[in-house]
Amino acid sequence: MTSVCFYFEVHQPMRLNRFSVFNIGNNNNSISSYFDHELNKNIFEKVAKKCYIPMTQLLLDLIRKYDAKFKVSFSLTGTFVEYCERYMPSILDIFRDLLKTGAVDLIEETYFHSLSGLYDTLDEFEEQVHMHSQMIKRIFGYKPRVFRNTEAIYDNRIAKKIEELGYRGIITEGTEKILGWRSPNFIYKPVNANIKVLLRHYKLSDDVGFRFSAHGWPGFPLTADKYARWLSSCEGHLINLFMDYETFGEHQWTETGIFDFVKHLPGEVLNHENLDFVTVSEAVERYDPVGEIDVPWAISWADEDRDVSTWLGNDMQITCFNELKDIGQRIKDTGDKDLLYIWRLLSTSDHFYYFSTKGFEDGNVHAYFSPYDVPYEGFINYMNILQDLKQKVL
């Protein structure tokens, strides 16, 4: 039997307002002027209509139709849940209904979908994981057992910390960089910790996430029965299909047939006798590690490089990252909860992604997701805001 493990990342960042150098130190009104509430609301409502509402409702229908034999897992970021609470609380109700089916698992991550896992020490990271855990408890009365860091950023240090925090498993990218010849379709364990590592099958995941509507791709058009056949012919214990939730209806529009694909997939998969579905918690309970992975330098699931160069690849990104990280203690010393919250919102990985200058191919993907015309605009804006924040704690 090979288990199919679907997991969706659900995230919306708090995008920044236009903030010029002339605003630095001149910003008497509240620090919430750092964020473009209008833009954020519009984007959230657009994505909710195209993806969050229809897709979540569809998954609920499918789980009911297949008597909870179809299973999925989610990770909801703190900022996403804040958007829901502020603008569309009904979305959280559908997620609550999903959770009640017993076929759905929730995954832990940092509340702010942040780069805090890359700071010099992991105290702030730990606090943000704790915040996420508190939020999931408050909204869903649930305790996740598996952790996934922002964009699957992973190294030995993070794995060790997650073990210490009591989680049973951790998710990252099934890249050859750490696997060599080995298959991602098994559970592994970190070389330095006693937890289970789930590895994303990037080819099969990206077939849906990136290539679903690509006419030049040999797999086009991708139908549910074809995809189920591919899954059925895979060797190994488990196939981890991890993707952005916004794939469904937002990156891949309704017109591409993505919802029809999802609708037919559970039935097609369950038609194969060698396949079933598991949640991430079930996966770590059911299967044992077949080997160790050693990851001294951070990997991730982003871009072709599968490392952290997407967020820390150029001088602009490194400068902002260092400046942000270095004012952390001073922010905490003020005891000002609002300042701390803002500082943490600025640690969301998306801000750094917007001023990545990586190559043409990846750069196109970046441009699609960015509110800025060029990375330099993103940097100037972020840096101006950071200077303003710094002045408040001097």
Add this chain to the structure above:
Amino acid sequence: MRVAMIGWEYPPFKVGGLGTHCYGLTRSLADKNLKIDFYMPKTKHKLSSGNKNLKIIEVGETEIFPYDRPEDKELAGRFFESVYRYNDLLVQRIKGNYDLIHCHDWLTMKAGIALKEKMGIPLVLTVHSTEYDRSGWIYPNEWFISIEREGMEKADRIIAVSYFTKRVIVEQYGINPDKIFVVHNAVYPIGESEKKKIVLFLGRLTIQKGPEFFLKAAKKVLEHEDTRFVVAGMGDMLPNLITQAIHMGIANKVIFTGKLTEDEVKHIYKISSVYVMPSVSEPFGITALEAISAGTPTIVSKTAGVSEVFKNCLKVDFWDTDEMANKIIALLRYDALRTTMNKQSKNEIELFTWDRVADKTIDVYRGIA
């Protein structure tokens, strides 16, 4: 293939992009074994190409620059007359076995048309700027426009230096878009040296180039950041700009250089920390590529042709001097912005070669000859 190319200026005798373009294009075409006879007005300099495939042929005499406006007092009487005389001389002088005629901008169009008809060979026209650009879209002169329109209509192929310019040719002159091909300009890299805290404007001081917006931004920058501003170039706006700087109280921070030699131009590009090109209407803007090739991060007008193709620069609306000042200050303050832009633009600028311009121009030639 033998080409009779008609220009107006050629380095070191040049004032604008037309001359730079003709220099790069003719040398690269000659390197690719096309035979080019380049016709231009007689100059005080001795011009020779150093390439057996390229002959520089000086015709008659003139004192007109392609960007001069007929309103100029000194020229008023002689302006039209000398343009006609140059064109007449060209028609008498150009003979022989050419496969096509290639001319540049309005000053050479009359000759181009006459030669096409006389010799029965195709005409290619490169548009570096139109009357709309040169006037900054304020009271464009009908006399120029009618010459330009006639040349565009009679040309078998038109090369525009940007999509922006192609659009102007289609929309303002009513020309069939199918015969217009866009070939973006290129640059011979200048090379870097140590930077000083200088923000540079370099170009003709005319309404088209937007120098007054540069001064307005300078005023705003100086309220927050100490730096020097250099305004390099000549033009009819110079006296007004000096007065403007004095009235703004920033005259001690703004240096007007007047006309610079080619070496001085290179030097000022190299030592500047920021280059700003706030043009009101800019078909391409080779100076932006020159500055970038000297390691100087550059802010350009959003509508400039170079904006269409060059990614690693900052873009502003020419009238938005708040945003222009914001970006100038960011470039002066944030080292990481300069180093990243510099690093990224190095890879990109390598794509902008005259060799590529020549290849694309040859593609256009092949379509008709």
